Amino acid sequence: MDIGDSVEEAAFRAEARAWLEQHAPHRDPTKRHKQSSTDTEQDVHAQACRDWQRVLYDGGWAGLTWPKRFGGRGGTPWQAAIFGEEQSKFDVATGAFAVAHGMVAPTLMMHGTDEQRGYLDAMLRGDEVWCQLFSEPEAGSDLANIGTRAVLDGGEWIINGQKVWTSGAQHSEFAILLARTDPDAPKHAGITYFILDMNSPGIEVRPLRQITGVAHFNEVFLTDVRIPVANVVGEVNAGWKIAHTTLSNERALIGGGNTAWSIQELIEMARHYGRTNDPVVRQGIAKAHSRAAVLQYMGYRLRTSISRGEMPGVVASTMKLFYARHWAQTTGLALTIQGANGALWGDSALDDGLWQQTFLGQYAVRLGGGTDEIQGNVIGERALGLPREPAADRDLPWRETRGSTR
Amino acid sequence: MNFDISDEQKVVSDLARQIFEGHASVERVKYIEREGDGFDRDLWSELAKANLLGLCIPEDDGGSGFGLVELGLILEEQGRRVAPVPVWATLALGALPIAEFGTAAQRAQWLPGVCAGDVVLSAALNERGADDALRPLTTATRTANGWHLKGFKPTVPAAQFAQRVLVTARQDDGRIGVFLLDPTQAGVVVEPVRATNHQPHAHLVIDTVVSAEDRLGGPEGDGEEQIHFILERALVGLCALQLGVCGAAIEQTAAYTSGRLQFSKPLSTFQAVGHQAADAFILTEPMRVTMLQAAWRLMHGLPSRQEVLIAKYWASEGGQKVVHLCQHLHGGMGSDIDYPIHRYFLWGVQIESTLGAGSAQLARIGELIAREGR
Numbered sequence: 001m002d003i004g005d006s007v008e009e010a011a012f013r014a015e016a017r018a019w020l021e022q023h024a025p026h027r028d029p030t031k032r033h034k035q036s037s038t039d040t041e042q043d044v045h046a047q048a049c050r051d052w053q054r055v056l057y058d059g060g061w062a063g064l065t066w067p068k069r070f071g072g073r074g075g076t077p078w079q080a081a082i083f084g085e086e087q088s089k090f091d092v093a094t095g096a097f098a099v100a101h102g103m104v105a106p107t108l109m110m111h112g113t114d115e116q117r118g119y120l121d122a123m124l125r126g127d128e129v130w131c132q133l134f135s136e137p138e139a140g141s142d143l144a145n146i147g148t149r150a151v152l153d154g155g156e157w158i159i160n161g162q163k164v165w166t167s168g169a170q171h172s173e174f175a176i177l178l179a180r181t182d183p184d185a186p187k188h189a190g191i192t193y194f195i196l197d198m199n200s201p202g203i204e205v206r207p208l209r210q211i212t213g214v215a216h217f218n219e220v221f222l223t224d225v226r227i228p229v230a231n232v233v234g235e236v237n238a239g240w241k242i243a244h245t246t247l248s249n250e251r252a253l254i255g256g257g258n259t260a261w262s263i264q265e266l267i268e269m270a271r272h273y274g275r276t277n278d279p280v281v282r283q284g285i286a287k288a289h290s291r292a293a294v295l296q297y298m299g300y301r302l303r304t305s306i307s308r309g310e311m312p313g314v315v316a317s318t319m320k321l322f323y324a325r326h327w328a329q330t331t332g333l334a335l336t337i338q339g340a341n342g343a344l345w346g347d348s349a350l351d352d353g354l355w356q357q358t359f360l361g362q363y364a365v366r367l368g369g370g371t372d373e374i375q376g377n378v379i380g381e382r383a384l385g386l387p388r389e390p391a392a393d394r395d396l397p398w399r400e401t402r403g404s405t406r
Numbered sequence: 407m408n409f410d411i412s413d414e415q416k417v418v419s420d421l422a423r424q425i426f427e428g429h430a431s432v433e434r435v436k437y438i439e440r441e442g443d444g445f446d447r448d449l450w451s452e453l454a455k456a457n458l459l460g461l462c463i464p465e466d467d468g469g470s471g472f473g474l475v476e477l478g479l480i481l482e483e484q485g486r487r488v489a490p491v492p493v494w495a496t497l498a499l500g501a502l503p504i505a506e507f508g509t510a511a512q513r514a515q516w517l518p519g520v521c522a523g524d525v526v527l528s529a530a531l532n533e534r535g536a537d538d539a540l541r542p543l544t545t546a547t548r549t550a551n552g553w554h555l556k557g558f559k560p561t562v563p564a565a566q567f568a569q570r571v572l573v574t575a576r577q578d579d580g581r582i583g584v585f586l587l588d589p590t591q592a593g594v595v596v597e598p599v600r601a602t603n604h605q606p607h608a609h610l611v612i613d614t615v616v617s618a619e620d621r622l623g624g625p626e627g628d629g630e631e632q633i634h635f636i637l638e639r640a641l642v643g644l645c646a647l648q649l650g651v652c653g654a655a656i657e658q659t660a661a662y663t664s665g666r667l668q669f670s671k672p673l674s675t676f677q678a679v680g681h682q683a684a685d686a687f688i689l690t691e692p693m694r695v696t697m698l699q700a701a702w703r704l705m706h707g708l709p710s711r712q713e714v715l716i717a718k719y720w721a722s723e724g725g726q727k728v729v730h731l732c733q734h735l736h737g738g739m740g741s742d743i744d745y746p747i748h749r750y751f752l753w754g755v756q757i758e759s760t761l762g763a764g765s766a767q768l769a770r771i772g773e774l775i776a777r778e779g780r
Binding site for chain 1: 409660675677680683687688691692698706713720
């Protein structure tokens with residue numbers, strides 16, 4: 001074990017810091033950014049992500065852990081962590097590329113053809129944003145029940161169906177898509193993993209206005225959309241296993257993410273509202289601080305395991321579940337500290353309603369990337385070796401399952 | 407940076423597991439509980455033979471010079487078998503402070519014996535009515551030939567087997583001192599008491615004189631610094647024990663609920679059961695990472711107060727929830743003392759409250775972060 005910066009790591013940190021100082025504006029720690037709530041704000045944010053990603057690319061800092069042959073820097077997970085820590089002190093964002101860099105890229109590196117890996121450069125350069133077309137109205141936790149159909153027609157697949165809960169679809173150039181290619185096979189064995197150009201005819205994106213006031217998610221309707229056969233990732237009907245690579249990376253991405261607040265802000269808030277002598281508030285803040293420490297240390301473990309080339313399976317699920325609970329408990333505490341003011345909203349509330357928005361946003365974290373309960377199942381089966389829950393439809397042809405009836 | 411244990415540490419952990427699994431079977435633990443005095447001396451001498459008792463003692467004092475992370479790994483393995491030996495008391499409460507602060511004579515007198523398995527040590531950190539080990543109520547008055555110690559020290563682990571107990575006291579000059587007391591000497595009453603986890607503890611009623619040479623670190627020794635040092639090792643040691651207790655309890659619970667059929671299927675395939683087991687796992691991982699973080703920082707002499715408190719918060723709060731979950735998921739078997747899971751429950755709740763339960767740690771964490779603004 002060695003938890004501190006080594007000499008090399010310290011040098012890397014200094015180098016990163018120096019470059020950031022030259023290329024990025026400092027973050028004003030007293031100014032808070034809530035999630036963009038209007039469509040214009042969202043467009044501005046997405047463009048800012050593209051611009052900053054291009055600066056990173058030109059400076060040789062994009063794709064820190066990506067192998068050099070894919071245009072990355074070939075660095076270690078620790079260097080990525082160090083760069084992330086330093087970058088967080090500056091007023092820049094890369095969130096629009098979370099799906100592309102965190103989920104699509106590792107999947108294409110592992111399973112893509114050389115031609116498909118050609119997409120990596122544009123997403124690294126900040127030119128192309130990606131989204132994930134997995135969930136459907138009838139396929140949430142039971143993702144393998146997707147009903148979007150893909151039918152081969154000469155050199156192209158024709159796609160018909162509906163996707164939902166798609167982050168950032170309105171800003172995306174490309175998508176990864178799961179569709180059913182063999183309805184007569186059992187549900188896990190008839191799914192194919194596609195790359196979809198979001199500018200193709202037949203795609204309609206409808207934003208979902210959420211309880212937080214933001215339209216982060218979308219419904220995506222696919223009508224006779226054509227995908228060339230070269231855009232199948234892996235083998236036809238073998239997409240489920242590839243989806244696992246994406247999902248596992250999604251959990252690591254969510255669980256390893258930074259929270260939008262620091263404990264210091266909660267302490268300041270408690271001072272502001274005169275609650276620092278309230279034992280419940282004091283205990284709540286100390287608990288939140290302890291949870292933040294755990295997430296930081298778990299992040300170290302995750303990176304250690306990734307640096308050994310392991311898939312982030314159990315650790316990612318553990319972190320994702322822990323992170324979701326931390327989010328829920330801490331944002332709830334923030335509203336408790338605000339007392340009656342906690343019930344205000346938007347401009348009327350503290351920090352333009354940031355805390356209310358984050359509190360309500362907990363459900364995106366708790367449900368997205370596999371619900372708390374799905375993570376519980378993963379941990380039971382993979383960490384504890386519990387037998388899998390019996391499922392009546394596992395070996396039936398998908399067409400004959402109740403899930404397939406619409 | 408590397409957050410995994412090294413190959414060398416893995417060897418220590420494997421060796422400890424081998425000894426505890428080989429010599430602390432359920433039957434053996436039961437036998438010591440029923441027939442013995444709560445101290446498995448055969449296991450103790452096996453640990454000495456394998457050089458595990460001297461592992462964290464400096465090479466100059468006859469040990470192997472490893473650190474707190476390695477001690478944590480040994481204690482984790484002990485916790486996994488709930489093995490009745492005073493490793494925590496002897497090493498964390500006694501040997502490490504003597505190695506750090508002891509005079510040459512004190513180190514030479516006690517540490518080689520610890521390595522050989524001939525010496526049991528402990529420390530008396532509790533006081534009746536006081537929850538702060540930094541403010542002892544026991545007094546030390548200077549006499550012509552040493553120090554007159556007077557006070558009551560409740561629930562001292564393994565005191566009835568110890569050759570020396572480190573006793574904290576307020577001196578008549580206002581300073582704090584730590585004294586190496588022989589609990590068998592005249593003027594000390596050792597009252598064995600029963601503890602929740604059936605491990606040997608005793609109250610000490612002290613009204614006796616120790617020689618000036620028995621002040622830890624000699625006349626200049628800084629008692630306050632010494633108590634901080636002992637407390638931090640004591641807390642991390644408890645965290646490591648609790649990690650082992652919880653880790654093994656979960657494994658046993660997973661096996662039990664997967665083997666027991668109700669409604670014609672394994673109990674663990676009901677999500678109401680499986681998710682409780684997963685919750686226990688989610689509570690144990692924080693215990694592992696916070697314990698390792700605190701042990702590693704202490705071992706490297708880095709500021710660690712917050713990290714230690716955070717680790718003990720998780721060991722207390724998470725630990726008690728884990729053992730409750732495991733106890734519950736064993737159904738009626740949890741209450742049957744012929745079945746082993748209840749020992750994990752008893753150890754879990756004992757460790758939870760030793761040297762401050764979760765709420766006490768939170769209060770201390772709260773004070774630190776409010777002050778330091780970290």
